[in-house]
Amino acid sequence: MAHSALLRTFGKTWMKPLTLVALIAPFAFIAWQLFQVLSDPLSDAMGTDPVAYIHQFLGDTAIRILLITLAISPIRDITGWAPIALIRRRIGLAAFFYAGLHMIAYLWLDRGWDLGLLWEDMVVRTYIMLGMASLVLMVPLAVTSNNSMIRRLGRRAWDRLHWLIYPLAILAVAHNLLMVKIIYGDPLIHAAILALLLGWRVARWVIGKLRAPAAAA
Ligand code: HEM
Structure with a gap:
């Protein structure tokens, strides 16, 4: 009993601000490291190749936050703790933020702002190409991730639009897999987690379909 009261209080008061702090933390961390490298060129805060480090850090942060966004519904359904869905939109927006920074870092540090x-x-x-396609598909989701857009579009259309998260997550994982010569380590782990999260949704859908005629009978 005390347990559930504690969880309710956490959901109402602490969950949103704590999530925000956790989502801002990687940005604060890399900004601090960048500051160290810029103020002391001999600093090894970002290793021997700061540009590669930045791409790696921002890319990994973006894809992991994206996978966490996709994990919210399974966690809610398995635990039955509905309030967790309240942080899904802000987590999704953070994935877009880090993916956008990752693209900007590439355009700036590798291509000197030359769009050509x-x-x-x-x-x-x-x-x-796959990374860009994934980022472009994130734009309509980020733009519509607020209450007034849900009202304007209507819940059904909004839900249908937000199905884009599935192809864009597949594109992001494919981007990660295709950049390596031998598939192992992090890219493989990201792909396995995505397969699990998508597989869970397919299984839930199939079970729902099988149960429907049985319930009607
Ligand atoms: C225009 C869009 C994008 C560009 C230009 C881009 C570019 C890059 C580049 C140059 C790298 C480093 C490759 C290497 O080490 O050889 C990289 C790595 C990566 N990117 Fe992207 N990317 C884009 C979009 C995305 C998106 C949308 C995501 C995920 C949501 C993502 C996730 C990753 C990951 C996970 C890595 C691997 C990091 C590591 O080495 O640990 N990227 N990207």
């Missing part, structure tokens, strides 16, 4: 070079990269390197 970015376009050439997309044509030549499939994994860049």
Whole structure:
């Protein structure tokens, strides 16, 4: 009893601000590291290759937060704790924020703000094309992730639009898988987690379909 009261209080008062702090933490961390490197070029805060470090850090943060967004519904359904759904939108927005920073870092540090070079990269390197496609699909979701857009679009249309999270997550994982020569380690773990999260949804849908005629009978 005391347990559930505690959980209710946590859901009402602490969950949203704590999530916000957790989502801002990677940004504060990399900003601090960047500050150290810029103020002391001999600092090894970002290792021997700060540019590669930034791409890695922002890319990994974006994809992991995206996977956490997709994990919210299974966690809610398995635990039955509905309030967790209240933090899904802000987590999804954070994934877009870090993916956007990751793209900006690439355009700035690797391509000197030259959009033509970015376009050439997309044509030549499939994994860049996949990353860009994933980021572009995130835009309508980020733009509509507020209450007034849900009201304007209507819940059904909004839900249908937000189905885009599935193809864009597949594109992000494909971007991650195609950039490596041998598939192992983090890219493989990201792909396995996505397969699990999508597989869970398919299984739930199939079970729902099988149960429906049985309930009607
Ligand atoms: C225009 C869009 C994008 C561009 C130009 C881009 C570019 C890059 C580049 C250059 C790398 C480093 C590759 C290497 O180490 O050889 C990288 C890595 C990565 N990117 Fe992207 N990316 C884009 C979008 C995305 C998106 C939308 C996500 C996920 C939501 C993502 C997730 C990752 C991950 C997980 C890595 C691997 C990081 C690591 O090495 O640990 N990227 N990306």
